Amino acid sequence: xxxxxxxxxxxxxGYCCKKSGCDYVPEDFSExxxxxxxxxxxxxxxxxxxxxxxxxxxxxxxxNIPFLYLRARxxxxxxxxxxxxxxxxxxxTENGCNFTYEERPTGGKNLTPVDQGxxxxxxxxxxxxxxxxxxxxxxxxxxxRITGKSVDEQIRLDVEQLxxxxxxxxxxxxxxxxxxxIRSMIPELSTVYPEELFKAKKQYYKGLVTRKLxxxxxxxxxxx
Numbered sequence: 001x002x003x004x005x006x007x008x009x010x011x012x013x014g015y016c017c018k019k020s021g022c023d024y025v026p027e028d029f030s031e032x033x034x035x036x037x038x039x040x041x042x043x044x045x046x047x048x049x050x051x052x053x054x055x056x057x058x059x060x061x062x063x064n065i066p067f068l069y070l071r072a073r074x075x076x077x078x079x080x081x082x083x084x085x086x087x088x089x090x091x092x093t094e095n096g097c098n099f100t101y102e103e104r105p106t107g108g109k110n111l112t113p114v115d116q117g118x119x120x121x122x123x124x125x126x127x128x129x130x131x132x133x134x135x136x137x138x139x140x141x142x143x144x145r146i147t148g149k150s151v152d153e154q155i156r157l158d159v160e161q162l163x164x165x166x167x168x169x170x171x172x173x174x175x176x177x178x179x180x181x182i183r184s185m186i187p188e189l190s191t192v193y194p195e196e197l198f199k200a201k202k203q204y205y206k207g208l209v210t211r212k213l214x215x216x217x218x219x220x221x222x223x224x
Contacts, residue, residue: 003122004101008113014096016111016119019175020086021047021072023107025131032135037070037142045091047073047081048143050155051129054188064192066155068139069132072105075173080147083158085165085182087173159193163200168207 016022026032029040040046050066057063066082073079074087091098101109107128111119132139140151147154162182165171171179190197 002101003109003112005113006096008115009096011115014092015175016108017089017092017097019088019178021074021089021091022105022111023125023128024070024072024105025107025128026135027131028106032138034138034141034145037138038145041079041142041146044079045073046070047077047079048139048146050082050151052083052185052188054192062188062191064155064188066151067129067132068136068143068151069129070105070139072108080143080154081158082143082151082155084162085171085174086178156193156196159189160196160200162189163193163197164203167200167204 024046029036041048047070048068049071050068053065053067055063055065068082071081073090074081075090076087077084077090089097097104097108107125110121110123110125110128112122113119143149143151143154149157166182166186
């Protein structure tokens with residue numbers, strides 16, 4: 001039975017889709033092999049993403065164990081998008097989803113449309129993501145093949161860029177709800193990735209000084 005109501009979605013303009021692309025489950029694909037996944041990712045409509053999993057070690061240290069899965073690709077986001085502020089789904093058009101109901105990720109078909117954008121999932125979204133647990137190895141290999149970096153190396157780069165985007169208020173296309181979700185993670189992310197936070201701050205203030213110098217030069221020459 002189709003869990004779809006185009007009239008309701010049209011009224012709100014697809015708020016769920018504007019917050020982020022929806023999640024895939026392994027059953028959405030005919031197979032889960034490295035070469036097959038790479039070919040699907042190469043089509044440009046899917047990203048490898050990660051859910052943060054903060055854990056406390058016996059010594060009190062907190063770490064992040066990224067849990068990899070696939071999601072419909074978001075606008076202005078790369079194929080390997082382990083951690084960033086979510087943006088509008090790249091497959092959302094003026095006429096709704098670019099894919100037929102049958103082609104959509106299970107995460108999208110899992111949502112029951114309700115007026116005023118208060119949609120609710122039939123099944124807990126976390127339970128859908130957990131289905132990727134047995135495929136962590138093949139997804140890690142896909143990350144390495146695409147980026148040339150390990151998952152840990154890539155997520156550190158992503159975290160640094162996330163910090164920089166927040167400092168620079170680079171939030172175009174990001175919903176208020178997504179901003180709240182991201183900001184709620186900042187205390188843990190700052191603790192787990194202090195070096196990346198330091199690099200982001202250094203890059204931000206360097207850019208700030210450069211911008212101010214440029215403004216000063218422009219003002220000086222205009223005044224002459």
